Amino acid sequence: MRKSLGLIALSLAGLSISASAQQPAKPLYVLEDSYLRWRLLPEEQAYLSIDGKHLKQYVEGQTAISRRYRDHGHPQFWGRISGTEADAENAQWLLDNFRKIGLSDVHEQPLDLPPQWVPESWSVAASAGGKTVTLESAQPTSTSPGTPQGGLDLEAVDVALASEGDLAGRDLHGKAVFFYSADYTSRQAPISDYAIKRIGERGAAAIFVIVGLPGNLKTQFYPVGSTVPTFSLGLQDGNAIRDLIGKSRGGQPARVKIRLDVKNVPNLKTATVWGSLPGTSDESIFVVAHRDAWFEGATDNASGVATMLGLAEYFAKIPKEQRRRTIYFLGTSGHHDNSGMTGHWLAGHKELFARTALIINCEHTSAEQLVYRGGSIRRSNTTVPLRWYVGGSAKLEQIAVRAYDMFGVATYAQPEPAAGGEMAPYYQLAPSLQLIEGNLYWHSDRETADYVPPTGLAASTRAYAKIITDVNQLDLKDLQRPPAKQVQR
Ligand SMILES: [Zn+2]
CATH class of the missing domain: 3.40.630.10 (Zn peptidases)
Known part of the structure; x- marks a missing residue:
């Protein structure tokens, strides 16, 4: 008994060491x-x-x-x-x-x-089960089309990594589609093996790429060739929306309100x-x-x-x-x-x-x-x-x-x-x-x-x-x- 308690204490100590190792010590x-x-x-x-x-x-x-x-x-x-x-x-x-x-x-x-493509202002907010989250880190990809006046109000879906397997059998038509990318340094169309293109071809009405870097970074992408409003999103916001979508599964689906005012200035x-x-x-x-x-x-x-x-x-x-x-x-x-x-x-x-x-x-x-x-x-x-x-x-x-x-x-x-x-x-x-x-x-x-x-x-x-x-x-x-x-x- 004494021995096994000792083992537990030891493994707990091990856990706390590995957890604190993630935080740097004083410089x-x-x-x-x-x-x-x-x-x-x-x-x-x-x-x-x-x-x-x-x-x-x-x-x-x-x-x-x-x-x-x-x-x-x-x-x-x-x-x-x-x-x-x-x-x-x-x-x-x-x-x-x-x-x-x-x-x-x-x-x-x-x-x-x-x-010149000038995104004058935008806002993205998701809601489900009476809870609303503003996605502060959303940043439109360069040359993304804007939304119609009055914005879009769409059902939000999470397609994980947006691989062919993740997308198979999913109805994305007219929806706001969120996917997670571990392709941390890409700010371009080929991110996650052209996931944005795959999602667009399935009729999404808006696309969000969650850049899987710790924190809540705003990232500016080059043009990704999308014909619908497309944004990058920080990981913190990405996790929040994926949680919202996950928790509302089986009930009233999560929705997202998107407004993006774009001008082409000659x-x-x-x-x-x-x-x-x-x-x-x-x-x-x-x-x-x-x-x-x-x-x-x-x-x-x-x-x-x-x-x-x-x-x-x-x-x-x-x-x-x-x-x-x-x-x-x-x-x-x-x-x-x-x-x-x-x-x-x-x-x-x-x-x-x-x-x-x-x-x-x-x-x-x-x-x-x-x-x-x-x-x-x-x-x-x-x-x-x-x-x-x-x-x-x-x-x-x-x-x-x-x-x-x-x-x-x-x-x-x-x-x-x-x-x-x-x-x-x-x-x-x-x-x-x-x-x-x-x-x-x-x-x-x-x-x-x-x-x-x-x-x-x-x-x-x-x-x-x-x-x-x-x-x-x-x-x-x-x-x-x-x-x-x-x-x-
Ligand atoms: Zn440069």
């Missing part, structure tokens, strides 16, 4: 100052002038623009959104910084936007922000970073813009006579609105790249590694490994690999076969490369400057500076893609 260091950093060899010390904490201030300058826009009458759909006053403020901010750094020919190239403008550092030849290097963002967009893409500014500062200090090629710096309009105005303009001006040694796309250059463990998201003292693309000669590939190694840029083990993101429309017009990655908070209201390690900004930016320096030792013909690789299959 022993200040995270912002303690991210892992690479120690540089004496011959690499020239790059120490690229300082991560300084670059982080550029990240904070941009996230502040987003918050100002949010706090001036745009509490639901906000960020550095193309065509809005946040876009204009952000362009002006970048022009000011380019001038402060001493770039030449600093100017704005205005671009007309196609009609005649808006955006811009490419240009600056340059003249070199001593007619050859060029392009450094680009997209300016637009959803929410605070600290990694996507305040980090990339900060990296571009860090490169501008570094090369502005090098005397013109020592700069072999003109470096163009471009704050591009971006692609979150699905228009990619700068990208398409550049793609249509191939002549600009006729004597270009390299295009570097600065996009998502630093993000803290977050770990989903034991039901919560844990922070860490390091950066996420970055996806990377490099397209050019074998020499260029080796220059990139060496630079990432030199400054401690963690990467995926294998590069990507093509450059996605902002550079996608034109990356094949010259030798080009990029590092790009977010973390679990990508495209969410948690993607704040707090999660952008200065060490990651320093590492990526130093590596790019070293790459530009090394590339300038080589002639164009030694950098260009071998002909066989130009054929994309």
Whole structure:
């Protein structure tokens, strides 16, 4: 008896240990100052002038623009959104910084936007058995159609993971359909193996994807190709609605009231922000970073813009006579609105790249590694490994690999076969490369400057500076893609 009681006590103690292990203990260091950093060899010390904490201030300058826009009458759909006053403020901010750094020919190239999808306001509330829950975290997927005036009042159903098996035999016609996704980092149509498409084909009147990350994150999705109002939902709200649906089973079904006012606004403008550092030849290097963002967009893409500014500062200090090629710096309009105005303009001006040694796309250059463990998201003292693309000669590939190694840029083990993101429309017009990655908070209201390690900004930016320096030792013909690789299959 005594023995078995002892065993019970022991197993209870074990339980409490595993439960408390999910909650972190008191921190022993200040995270912002303690991210892992690479120690540089004496011959690499020239790059120490690229300082991560300084670059982080550029990240904070941009996230502040987003918050100002949010706090001036745009509490639901906000960020550095193309065509809005946040876009204009952000362009002006970048022009000011380019001038402060001493770039030449600093100017704005205005671009007309196609009609822009603007979700002006929305609300989602579910009720069953006399209980009503407001789903605060609901965020319409980009380009989602709105509801009719007066909104929708629909029966709510839960289809679990929305696999073929979950959907088999279910009548979804005219219903609000909720599904749970463990595809945490997707903000795109392929989430959960195209579940949104499968549900839409079965006649749903509204679709909700519950993003299975702990907390109640608001996430902004790219267009998902749905023809009915479609939203993402945080896990807390997702659990609440699934409970409501579950408890009402067999009785009066749960219902959901949805209102989404969407406007298509014509005649808006955006811009490419240009600056340059003249070199001593007619050859060029392009450094680009997209300016637009959803929410605070600290990694996507305040980090990339900060990296571009860090490169501008570094090369502005090098005397013109020592700069072999003109470096163009471009704050591009971006692609979150699905228009990619700068990208398409550049793609249509191939002549600009006729004597270009390299295009570097600065996009998502630093993000803290977050770990989903034991039901919560844990922070860490390091950066996420970055996806990377490099397209050019074998020499260029080796220059990139060496630079990432030199400054401690963690990467995926294998590069990507093509450059996605902002550079996608034109990356094949010259030798080009990029590092790009977010973390679990990508495209969410948690993607704040707090999660952008200065060490990651320093590492990526130093590596790019070293790459530009090394590339300038080589002639164009030694950098260009071998002909066989130009054929994309
Ligand atoms: Zn981006």
